[in-house]
Each structure stands twice: as C-alpha cells, then as structure tokens.
Amino acid sequence: MSLGKREFLQALGCASAAGLALGRHAEADAATAQRGLYDIPRFGQVSLLHMTDCHAQLLPLRFREPSVNLGVGTMQGQPPHLVGEALLKAAGLRPGTPAAHAFTHLDFERASRRYGRLGGFAHLATLVKMLKASRPGALLLDGGDTWQGSATALWTQAQDMVDASKALGVDVMTGHWEFTYGMQRVKQIVDKDFAGRIDFIAQNVRTADFGDPVFPPYTLREINGVPVALIGQAFPYTPIANPRYFVADWEFGIQESRLQEVVDEVRGKRAQLVVLLSHNGMDVDLKLAGRVRGIDAILGGHTHDGVPFAVPVKNPGGTTLVTNAGSNGKFLGVMDFQLRDGRLADYRYRLLPVFSNQLVPDPEMAALITKLRAPFAARLAEPLAVTDGLLYRRGNFNGSWDQLVCDALMQQQGAEIAFSPGFRWGTSLLPGETITRELMMDQLAITYPHATVSELSGEAIKTILEDVADNLFNPDPYYQQGGDMVRVGGLRYTIAPNEKMGSRISDLRLAGKPLDADKRYKVAGWAPVAEAARDAGHKPVWDVVEAWLRAQSGGRVAARRINTPEVSGLGEQAGMPR
Numbered sequence: 112m113s114l115g116k117r118e119f120l121q122a123l124g125c126a127s128a129a130g131l132a133l134g135r136h137a138e139a140d141a142a143t144a145q146r147g148l149y150d151i152p153r154f155g156q157v158s159l160l161h162m163t164d165c166h167a168q169l170l171p172l173r174f175r176e177p178s179v180n181l182g183v184g185t186m187q188g189q190p191p192h193l194v195g196e197a198l199l200k201a202a203g204l205r206p207g208t209p210a211a212h213a214f215t216h217l218d219f220e221r222a223s224r225r226y227g228r229l230g231g232f233a234h235l236a237t238l239v240k241m242l243k244a245s246r247p248g249a250l251l252l253d254g255g256d257t258w259q260g261s262a263t264a265l266w267t268q269a270q271d272m273v274d275a276s277k278a279l280g281v282d283v284m285t286g287h288w289e290f291t292y293g294m295q296r297v298k299q300i301v302d303k304d305f306a307g308r309i310d311f312i313a314q315n316v317r318t319a320d321f322g323d324p325v326f327p328p329y330t331l332r333e334i335n336g337v338p339v340a341l342i343g344q345a346f347p348y349t350p351i352a353n354p355r356y357f358v359a360d361w362e363f364g365i366q367e368s369r370l371q372e373v374v375d376e377v378r379g380k381r382a383q384l385v386v387l388l389s390h391n392g393m394d395v396d397l398k399l400a401g402r403v404r405g406i407d408a409i410l411g412g413h414t415h416d417g418v419p420f421a422v423p424v425k426n427p428g429g430t431t432l433v434t435n436a437g438s439n440g441k442f443l444g445v446m447d448f449q450l451r452d453g454r455l456a457d458y459r460y461r462l463l464p465v466f467s468n469q470l471v472p473d474p475e476m477a478a479l480i481t482k483l484r485a486p487f488a489a490r491l492a493e494p495l496a497v498t499d500g501l502l503y504r505r506g507n508f509n510g511s512w513d514q515l516v517c518d519a520l521m522q523q524q525g526a527e528i529a530f531s532p533g534f535r536w537g538t539s540l541l542p543g544e545t546i547t548r549e550l551m552m553d554q555l556a557i558t559y560p561h562a563t564v565s566e567l568s569g570e571a572i573k574t575i576l577e578d579v580a581d582n583l584f585n586p587d588p589y590y591q592q593g594g595d596m597v598r599v600g601g602l603r604y605t606i607a608p609n610e611k612m613g614s615r616i617s618d619l620r621l622a623g624k625p626l627d628a629d630k631r632y633k634v635a636g637w638a639p640v641a642e643a644a645r646d647a648g649h650k651p652v653w654d655v656v657e658a659w660l661r662a663q664s665g666g667r668v669a670a671r672r673i674n675t676p677e678v679s680g681l682g683e684q685a686g687m688p689r
Contacts, residue, residue: 500670
C-alpha cells in the first residue's frame with residue numbers, strides 16, 4: 112500500500128541531510144506539499160542543477176541501488192563505495208525513511224511498494240521549473256547517457272530524448288552512450304537540434320587526424336554578475352568500452368594536461384567559478400580533482416553513484432568539490448555557490464530524490480511524452496511474462512535481470528556458459544509485475560545488440576574474466592572504465608579484487624568440475640564491440656530473450672538463482688556488508 116501525502120511527509124521529516132525538511136507541510140494540500148517537499152532555500156549567487164545518466168527513461172520507474180559496490184586500494188570504504196547502512200550513516204539519514212529507500216537497496220521491495228516510483232521527465236520538469244524560479248539564472252546541466260537505454264530512444268535514434276531534453280530546459284550537456292549512435296547522428300543533433308538551445312561541450316574529444324576539437328571544450332556564462340566557466344569532459348574510454356567504429360574519426364581520453372590548460376585559459380578570461388561537467392566516473396573524478404588546479408567543483412556521472420553529499424578534495428591550487436548524481440532520473444543535484452572577492456567562499460549541495468507521487472507532473476512535458484510514445488504504445492505494452500521474483504541489475508557481480516538474460520542466452524542457444532555485460536542501467540521490477548516488451552528493452556536497448564555464440568578455451572575464458580576484473584578493480588582509477596563485473600551464467604569462480612592483474616580469478620568450475628584450460632566451451636554472449644560481429648548476421652539479443660520469456664510455463668518467470676562468484680581476500684568493508 113502506498114503512503115498518503117501526510118504519512119509520506121511525516122516519514123520524510125528526518126531527512127534534512129538530503130535537503131528534505133518536511134514536517135511542517137504534513138497537513139498541506141498536494142500543491143503546497145510539493146512546494147514544501149522541495150522548498151530549498153536559495154544560497155549564494157550561482158546555482159547549478161545537475162542530472163546525469165537518465166538512460167532515456169521518460170516515465171517514473173523503480174531502480175534498486177547496489178548492495179555491493181567495492182572500493183580497492185585507497186578507495187576502500189570511501190564514497191562512493193558505501194552501500195546500505197554505511198551510506199546512510201555517512202549521509203546522516205535514518206533507515207526506513209523514503210530517503211533511505213532512494214539512496215540504498217535496503218528492504219527494496221517493501222519500500223518501493225510503499226513510497227512508489229521515482230523519476231519521470233514530467234515530474235522532473237516540475238522540479239526543475241520550481242528550482243529555476245527560486246534561483247534566477249540557474250542552469251540545468253546534463254552529464255550524459257541521456258539518449259540511450261529505452262526502446263523509444265533506440266527506435267527514434269534518440270529523437271525522443273532530444274525533444275524531451277529541450278523541453279526540460281537543459282542548458283549544457285556532455286556525453287558517452289550518445290556516441291553509440293555514430294558520429295554523423297551525434298553531430299546532426301548537436302549542430303541542428305541543439306543549435307541555440309543546448310551547449311554540447313567536451314574538452315577531451317578531438318579529431319584523430321589533426322587533433323582538432325570536435326566540440327567546444329567549454330562555455331562561459333555570466334550568472335548574477337559572476338563569470339562562470341563550464342568545461343565538458345566526455346567519457347574518456349568510449350572507443351574501448353563501446354565499438355570503436357561508432358567514433359572512428361575521433362579520439363578520447365582523460366586528457367589531464369589539456370584539461371589543466373583549459374582551466375588556465377578560462378581563468379585567464381576572468382572566470383571566477385570553474386565547474387567541470389564530467390562523465391569520468393566518480394573514482395576518476397576524485398583522482399583528477401587532486402591533480403588539476405583551479406576547478407571549483409566537478410559535477411560527475413557515469414558510475415551511477417547517488418552520493419548525497421559533495422566530497423572535498425585538496426590539490427595544489429586549493430580544494431575541489433566532487434559530486435555524482437545517481438542515475439535513471441531518480442535524482443536532481445542542486446549546487447549553490449557563494450562567491451566573495453571574486454572566488455568561491457561557500458556552497459550548499461543537495462541531491463534531491465525525485466519522488467514521482469509527490470510531484471504534480473508538468474502538463475506540457477506529460478503531453479510531449481504521450482505524443483513521443485504514441486506511435487510505439489502497442490509494441491511497448493505487449494506483455495511477455497510475469498516475474499515471480501525481484502528483477503534488478505545493479506551490483507558489482509550480478510543481478511537477477513542479468514541472470515535472466517544469461518539463462519535465456521544459454522537455453523535458447525544451447526550454450527554451456529553465458530556472458531552478459533556489466534551495464535549499470537536498466538529498471539527494476541517487483542515480484543508479481545508484468546514484464547512488458549518495454550521493460551525487457553530497458554535492459555537491452557543498444558545499437559550493437561548482436562547475440563553471439565563462440566567456442567572459447569578455458570584459458571580464454573579466464574583471460575576475459577581477468578581483463579574485466581582489472582577494469583573494475585585496478586587500484587589506479589585512471590585504469591577503471593566503469594560498469595560492473597561481466598555477468599556469468601553456468602560458470603562458477605572465485606575472485607580476489609585486491610590481487611594483481613592476472614591473479615584475481617581462480618577455481619573456475621562448470622557443473623562442479625574444474626574448467627580445463629585447453630578444452631573449448633560453447634559460450635553465449637551479446638553486445639560485442641568488434642566490427643566483424645556487426646556484419647555477421649547475428650540475431651538481436653531482444654529476440655532471443657523475448658522468445659525465452661514467451662516460452663516460460665504458465666507465462667511466469669520463476670525467481671532467478673543468482674550466480675554470484677565467491678569473493679575472497681576482502682574481509683569486512685562498507686561496500687559489501689556481510
């Protein structure tokens with residue numbers, strides 16, 4: 112049963128650490144309660160609103176935060192590698208509250224039924240308009256991963272999200288999954304749809320031939336008399352994490368030295384406040400903040416870390432504030448800056464959960480969303496099966512949605528083992544809910560969806576797991592590319608995250624027997640980044656998974672038994688409570 116407005120506000124009265132001081136509005140009508148719920152006092156002269164990694168989710172949704180988010184080396188037990196009660200303690204939030212539900216996985220099923228869905232562009236639009244009205248000159252920044260993650264975004268080549276972003280009032284943007292639509296489509300949107308409306312910035316994307324900027328590296332704005340520089344940082348590993356052929360003529364990278372040059376340049380142009388709009392991932396941003404001088408704040412994305420507070424990082428030039436604003440439209444970051452004598456003197460930061468049943472949907476955005484979805488409504492709503500178990504994706508090692516995908520790949524394609532990428536996007540379903548085609552596509556909607564079957568030696572399988580483990584658990588954040596461990600079906604193994612490259616994976620077993628390094632095994636997978644796979648005639652993964660769903664007895668999918676590796680050598684830590 113969902114809480115009513117009064118009960119909801121009373122439950123949220125404790126959540127002042129997240130910017131939600133609500134008790135005095137418990138008796139108000141809906142509109143007044145909405146204003147009270149997000150009545151955030153203005154502070155300072157400059158306000159930036161920040162969203163990131165919405166993954167094309169236009170409607171309110173359920174999204175379970177991770178129960179495992181390990182940090183290695185100096186990052187162990189540090190934000191963003193805090194989950195559950197450890198995160199609540201660090202943020203000063205009480206368990207059992209709506210804020211605890213928004214930021215953690217704790218008691219997810221019960222809490223989700225009680226507090227309802229989060230996000231949705233119509234509800235987000237209401238919140239953005241409220242905050243912009245109370246903060247003259249405020250800008251809405253989009254950290255990227257906006258054009259990908261839903262069936263409608265895929266089927267419209269991102270046009271639905273482009274139109275929605277303009278209606279939402281996005282002012283500045285950078286990117287990552289946007290690039291998987293290809294160079295021509297990205298430039299078409301940036302040069303035509305966004306012209307005069309949204310600045311797409313990225314200091315670290317250059318042409319491969321002459322090193323010319325593909326996009327403006329920054330934009331300069333004057334906000335209430337304060338010169339502000341916003342610098343863009345696109346995902347640095349796009350050509351590695353995604354198919355290179357989508358961006359064949361462009362080069363990426365962290366480009367730390369060039370970033371320092373850009374910071375120095377905008378400071379030379381009298382910028383009093385310098386902000387990096389980043390899609391690096393939070394660990395990378397934290398390292399970057401300690402090495403590059405002159406950045407006041409980094410508003411980050413990519414790793415989907417909903418961290419309720421800004422992390423101050425000291426560097427030779429002073430201090431940089433680092434944030435990460437979660438994913439799927441669940442949150443809106445609000446950063447207020449106070450400047451004195453031409454420099455940053457103080458700030459207030461809040462990461463606001465977007466509780467969709469506590470915000471009146473913006474009628475103009477709601478109408479636009481209905482219009483954008485109308486041509487696909489019947490296809491989206493097609494029921495495929497009912498789930499008996501909780502379906503979710505996030506977590507370092509596996510999730511029940513990925514287990515379902517692995518099971519489908521193995522059973523439909525006659526494979527012994529399955530790999531599914533450790534993507535961090537994808538909505539959640541509660542037991543008893545219907546898996547529609549739309550909800551299935553929330554897990555699979557990419558532009559390189561090919562379902563493959565390969566014969567791999569035991570040695571090659573171990574090498575793949577070692578490579579992915581190093582990407583996730585390398586103690587140097589600059590060698591981490593984000594995402595989670597590849598999901599594995601059929602195969603059991605042990606992982607030691609703190610070991611060195613090549614020594615993390617051991618005790619690989621198939622059907623209880625040790626994997627033979629020289630034997631070849633039939634392995635199913637999807638989302639290959641090699642160009643040859645694009646032209647090999649493979650089925651799209653959604654055809655394979657949909658066929659499996661439709662074949663389930665009685666139209667019901669049994670709760671998945673999640674194949675999670677044995678984790679060794681860690682002991683107790685806040686990123687994986689025992």
